[in-house]
Amino acid sequence: MIEVAQLSKTYRLGNQEVYALRExxxxxxxxxxxxxxxxxxxxxxxxxxLLGCLDLPSGGSYHLANIDVQSLKANELxxxxxxxxxxxxxxxxxxxxxxxxxxxxxxxxxxxxPQSRIKALDSLDKVGLRDRAKHRPNELSGGERQRVAxxxxxxxxxxxxxxxxxxxxxxSKTGVEILNSFKQLNAExxxxxxxxxxxxxSDQCPRTLFMMDGxxxxxxxxxxxxxHGC
Numbered sequence: 001m002i003e004v005a006q007l008s009k010t011y012r013l014g015n016q017e018v019y020a021l022r023e024x025x026x027x028x029x030x031x032x033x034x035x036x037x038x039x040x041x042x043x044x045x046x047x048x049x050l051l052g053c054l055d056l057p058s059g060g061s062y063h064l065a066n067i068d069v070q071s072l073k074a075n076e077l078x079x080x081x082x083x084x085x086x087x088x089x090x091x092x093x094x095x096x097x098x099x100x101x102x103x104x105x106x107x108x109x110x111x112x113x114p115q116s117r118i119k120a121l122d123s124l125d126k127v128g129l130r131d132r133a134k135h136r137p138n139e140l141s142g143g144e145r146q147r148v149a150x151x152x153x154x155x156x157x158x159x160x161x162x163x164x165x166x167x168x169x170x171x172s173k174t175g176v177e178i179l180n181s182f183k184q185l186n187a188e189x190x191x192x193x194x195x196x197x198x199x200x201x202s203d204q205c206p207r208t209l210f211m212m213d214g215x216x217x218x219x220x221x222x223x224x225x226x227x228h229g230c
Contacts, residue, residue, distance in 0.1 A: 038211030086153030
């Protein structure tokens with residue numbers, strides 16, 4: 001599903017070249033649930049931006065579902081983001097004046113997918129929010145808003161779901177509910193990557209990639225008995 005080889009990202013700061021990511025290599029198979037952990041400045045956000053095709057690497061290679069990402073033009077990258085990748089963010093990123101249903105429907109409208117309203121309702125149903133379809137974000141709890149974001153992320157049946165600190169703005173009880181939603185989606189076959197700094201989140205993932213100073217410091221696969229339940 002994901003093949004990353006010697007992936008690097010550098011930025012120019014005055015006369016200096018600053019490495020945000022240094023020759024990172026790993027593969028992620030279809031149906032895996034993987035967390036990416038590391039402190040601030042470790043490179044995990046840079047890595048997520050590259051995996052999500054929001055940015056391009058300075059070196060190395062990235063193949064997503066056998067697509068060579070670096071070979072794509074801007075419009076082709078936009079299509080990959082819309083159809084192959086589902087995004088879930090810490091701050092939800094919902095349109096405040098749109099209903100839950102309209103927020104979930106957006107990726108389908110951008111992609112000109114037929115029967116978008118029916119598919120958006122089905123996606124809300126998967127996260128248990130069909131009865132909240134006509135509510136706007138300010139009429140929903142934090143957990144409900146995040147579930148709307150998850151419904152939007154899965155509405156196109158993407159190859160992977162990328163979640164950046166998806167429980168960061170939630171209380172512990174609601175965070176558990178959101179993690180259970182991800183685990184259920186994974187059990188149904190979704191490939192999910194959770195970017196987090198919270199060990200209680202990574203403990204529930206069978207595999208964790210640890211980032212430090214722009215490098216992949218450890219690739220840990222846990223035995224089933226060591227994966228903590230919610």
